[in-house]
Amino acid sequence: MTGNEKNTTLPEEAVQAFARSVKDPAGREVKVLQEEDVERLCSMHGQRHANVYVTALRQGILPYRYLRNRDSVTPAMQLKLAESRVAVIGAGGLGGHIILLLARLGIGSLVVVDGDAFDETNQNRQALSTIKNRGLSKALEARSAVASVNPGVEVIAHQVRLDAVNGQEILVGCQVVVDALDNVADRFIAEEITRDLNIPLVHGAVAGFEGQIMSIFPGDQGLELLYGKDRTTREPEKRPEAVFGVPAVAPCLIATLQVMEVLKILLDRGKLLRNRMLRVDLETVEFHEIVFKE
Numbered sequence: 001m002t003g004n005e006k007n008t009t010l011p012e013e014a015v016q017a018f019a020r021s022v023k024d025p026a027g028r029e030v031k032v033l034q035e036e037d038v039e040r041l042c043s044m045h046g047q048r049h050a051n052v053y054v055t056a057l058r059q060g061i062l063p064y065r066y067l068r069n070r071d072s073v074t075p076a077m078q079l080k081l082a083e084s085r086v087a088v089i090g091a092g093g094l095g096g097h098i099i100l101l102l103a104r105l106g107i108g109s110l111v112v113v114d115g116d117a118f119d120e121t122n123q124n125r126q127a128l129s130t131i132k133n134r135g136l137s138k139a140l141e142a143r144s145a146v147a148s149v150n151p152g153v154e155v156i157a158h159q160v161r162l163d164a165v166n167g168q169e170i171l172v173g174c175q176v177v178v179d180a181l182d183n184v185a186d187r188f189i190a191e192e193i194t195r196d197l198n199i200p201l202v203h204g205a206v207a208g209f210e211g212q213i214m215s216i217f218p219g220d221q222g223l224e225l226l227y228g229k230d231r232t233t234r235e236p237e238k239r240p241e242a243v244f245g246v247p248a249v250a251p252c253l254i255a256t257l258q259v260m261e262v263l264k265i266l267l268d269r270g271k272l273l274r275n276r277m278l279r280v281d282l283e284t285v286e287f288h289e290i291v292f293k294e
Contacts, residue, residue, distance in 0.1 A: 010041065010045050010047050010051050010052060010055045011045075012055060012058075012059055014041060014044070014045060015033060015041065015052065015055050015056050015059060015061060016059065016061070018033060018037040018040065018041060019031050019032065019033055019037075019056070019061045020032060020033075020034070020037075022064070022067070024067055024068075024070060025067075025068065030062055030067065030070070031060065031061050031062065032061065032062050032063070032064040032067060033052070033053075033056045033061050033062070033063050033064060034064040035063075035064060035065065038052050038053070038063065038152075048154075049151040049152040050082070050108055050109075050152045050153070050154055052152075053082055053106070053108075053152040054079065054082050054083065054108070057075055057078055057079035057082055058079060060075055062075050062078065063078075063106075063152065065106075065150070065152075066078050066106055069105070069106075073105070073263075073267075077267050078106055080266060080267060081105060081106045081107050081108065081263075081266060081267075082106055082107075082108040082152070083108055084107055084108055084109070084175050084176075084266050085107075085108065085109040085110075085111065085173055085174045085175055086102055086107050086109070086110055086111070086174060086175065086176045086177070086178065086262060086266075087110070087111035087112075087113065087170070087171050087174045087176070087177045087178065088102070088110060088111070088112050088113070088142075088177075088178045088180055089113045089114075089162050089177065089178065089179060089180055089181055089186075089190055090113070090114055090179075090180030090181045090182065091112050091113075091114040091116075091128060091138040091139055091141070091142045091180070092114070092116070092122065092126050092138060092180065092182065093122075093125045093126050093180075093182075093206065093246050093251035094180035094204050094206065094251045094254060094255045094258070095112075095114065095128075095138075095142075095178075095180030095255075096126045096127035096128035096129070096138075096142070096255075097127045097251060097252055097255035097256070098178055098180055098255045098258055098259055099112060099127075099128070099142050099145070099146065099155075100127055100128075100145065100146070100149060101255065101256065101259040102153075102259060102262065103146040103149050103150045103153045104149060104150060105259070105263065106150065106152065106153070107153060107262075108152070108153065108154065109153070109154045109155075109156065110142075110146065110153060110154070110155045110156070111155075111156045111158070111170065111171065111174060112139045112142045112143065112155055112156070112157050112158065113139065113158045113160065113161075113162045113170060114137075114138040114139045114142070114158075114159070114161075115139075115159055115160045115161040116137075116138050117135050117136055117137055117138060118130075118133050118134050118135065118136055118138060118141065119134060119135070120134060124246075124247070124248060125246050125247065125248040125250075125251055125252075126251075127252075128141050128142055128145050137157075137159050139157040139158055139159045140157050140159065142155060142157060143155040143157045158170055161186070162186065162189065162190060162193070163189060164189055164192070164193070167189065167190070167193035168193055168196065168197060171193055171194065171197055171199065172197060174197075174199055175199070175200075175265070175266060176199065176200050176201075176202060176262050176265050176266060177190065177194050177199050177200070177201050177202070178201075178202045178204070178258055178259075178262060179191075179201055179202060179203045179204060179205075180204065180255070180258075184223075184227050184231065185231055185232065187203065187205075187223055187227075188223055188227075188231045191216060191222050191223050194216075194218070195218045195219075195222075198218045199218070200215060200216065200217045200218075200265050201215070201216045201217075201222070202214075202215050202216075202258050202261045202262055202265070203215070203216055203222075203223065203226075203258075204254045204255065204257070204258040205254070206246055206250040206251050206254050207245075207246065207250075208245060208246070208247070208250065208283075209247060209249070209250055209281065209282040209283040210250065210279070210280060210281050210282070210283075211250050211251075211253065211254035211279075211280050211282075212226070212254075212277055212278065212279045212280070213254060213257045213258055213261065213273055213277065213278045213280075214226070214273050214274075214276070214277040214278070215261045215265065215272045215273050215274045216274075217274060220274065220275060221275075221292070225275075225277070225292050226277060249282060250282060253280065253282065254280065257278065257280075261273060275291070275292045275293075276289055276290060276291040276292060277289070277290045277292070278290075
């Protein structure tokens with residue numbers, strides 16, 4: 001509890017008093033809670049935005065910001081997202097887009113892990129990189145950016161590189177972990193940790209105008225299907241993303257597809273990219289599905 005919170009319980013009647021009916025774009029009446037009223041409830045009851053959103057959703061009252069998620073993401077699904085915790089390992093090219101998309105979708109808690117700082121070369125593709133934050137922590141800047149996008153999302157920022165020592169403590173309690181890393185060795189470490197914690201891992205990688213996505217569950221063969229058994233780190237100048245570069249469009253698309261996998265896992269819907277990899281070539285506009293034996 002922070003110093004600004006008087007208690008952790010928000011009376012349902014307090015939310016009901018501020019709820020109002022509006023018409024959605026399809027002309028249907030929806031009971032919503034608008035942002036200015038969320039602010040009032042936070043101030044009056046010493047609450048965080050996240051608590052107000054969850055209390056409203058449990059009563060079928062939709063935070064107004066999520067109105068255009070209906071019916072693709074129903075109020076019941078929105079509540080499930082608000083009560084979920086997702087980790088994003090890496091807050092750079094893939095990670096920045098992933099973090100912002102998850103925040104706009106309303107994931108209640110985001111764990112962001114990145115020990116790096118922004119530099120000028122990040123500005124061609126990294127959604128969180130700006131002229132003003134060069135030299136600043138990517139993890140902390142992610143927390144600041146999410147606060148400006150959706151204050152109903154808590155960000156737990158770790159300014160470290162995920163490793164076999166700190167990994168379990170950082171990722172415990174997450175429902176899904178997203179791989180937004182830039183090297184194979186660290187991906188294998190992330191996979192081992194998530195396997196030990198029994199958490200699905202959504203893998204993504206980009207180089208040039210190409211990228212790949214796969215969801216890996218504990219017990220799946222996973223990254224070995226893509227990279228073999230060699231877990232050694234390549235020299236930085238020999239990595240595919242170093243050789244081919246990473247134009248902005250590639251991480252933007254791959255991140256979107258990764259976030260869709262997260263949604264499907266959390267909401268138990270759709271068909272996952274499990275034991276199959278989607279490879280995307282933006283230059284030829286080709287999507288190739290590679291199916292592995294289960």
